[in-house]
Amino acid sequence: MIEILTPAQVDKARATGALVADILQSLRSRSGVGTNLLDLDRWTAEMIREAGAQSCYVDYAPAFGEGPFGHYVCTSVNDAVLHGRPRDQRLADGDLLTLDLAVRLDGVAADSAISFVVGDSRPAGSVEMIETTERALAAGIAAAGPGAKIGDLSHAIGTVLHAAGYPINMQFGGHGIGTTMHQDPHVSNDGRPGRGYRLRPGLLLALEPWIMVDTDELVTDADGWTLRSATGCLTAHSEHTIAITEDGAEILTLPSGRA
Template identity: 60%
Template sequence: MIELKTPQEIEAMKPAGHFVGSILKELRAQTGVGTNLLDIDDYVRRRIESRKGAESCYVDYAPDFGTGPFKHYICISVNDAVLHGVPYDYDLKDGDLVSLDLAISVDGWVGDSAISFVVGKNKDPEDLRLIKCTEDALAAGIAQAQPGNRLGDISAAIGDVAHEQGYTVNLEFGGHGVGHIMHGDPHVANDGKAHHGYKLRPGLVIAIEPWFMKTTDEIYQDPKDGWTLRSADGSRGAHTEHTIAITENGPVILTARDE
């Protein structure tokens, strides 16, 4: 069921979005060569515990696409991992491509966002191009999140950016409705037909999240943790996401990182 928020409810969602955006900004600044993934997870735990009314959306989350309840506070996907990465005892190395995906509820409302970046000095230009493609696709999708447009306009805009830059698109996972729960209706595919699908209305709040892999659109679930999704051919992936609200004046990014 697709729910529309009132202007007052969208205002009530802003603290969660700002909190998520600020933590990702902090993590981007302090994550580098030698940073341990479990330390990132612990930092998020401490930030959540220090905020009145804040709760993790991930701890004990058990959807049908995972194996058992998730036990961490953030998803961290490194190199060939692209989604749902489980933090583990690993020190980041020079040139690693890292994706951080974070969802937190504040006073009952959810904010969901993701960033990707390369740590260290050994930055492969192809990694940077892949990351920028997800960022460009996100911007294109947000630009189409206008009242009166269709959900397919967002999906088509994302897919067009990917295809123009030579990437293929996996449709198994994409964006989604956001509100009191992290994953709601509608599903927002990362490719589709313009002028098709649900008509966008003021009050719709969705997460738009392009994610692409370098040389494939096929993924598999890592059997070791039952969660992490990796590229089928071992190529690297990147993921960028914002929670946005559609208003009468156009889209508003709720998880902006003031960058």
């Protein structure tokens, strides 16, 4: 299903996006050496409840996962890049942590992810990886607007990732979003311009470039959810939810400044 939101729903999406961004920034500020991933999950649950919002993850049970996700935030560390299921693990100095969060507020969802390095150490290539995903995300957003096609966004993202020398996995990518978290159209992190669905005002998209240092293959943890690089290499992931407007694209998942 491809859902086109009304102006009133887009306005609600702005509030949801700000909430997602604020929660992620709060979690980032509390993610230090020794922080337990289960505490990050607990804090997320508390902030979602306090805002009167609902988790998109707790009862989420798609075909690629093993049962309901059962947690409030994805916590992916180092070689884990997607769907990282929180577990009893304390962060170490130099860990590359990705936090991915989706919530619904007033019936509209928003989805965002940030990657950052914990502590003072900076493992070789970690900062460059994160910055590459951020630049690819910015390129995808810049390519979005009414009349653009999905392939234009995919091509813009893939051009940045290819130029930086990273392999690109085509199995998981961005997606439509609206009253539910995952919708059509799928937005691959590489593609051909001029192809695919033509964007219209009121369409919401979650764009999410993610990379692994030296492979495009994933393996799944025994938890049935956490996806890791097949070679054990570092990974990074950045994501924003955007709204297609009459004039271009608006980033919805920016912090409100209240966090």
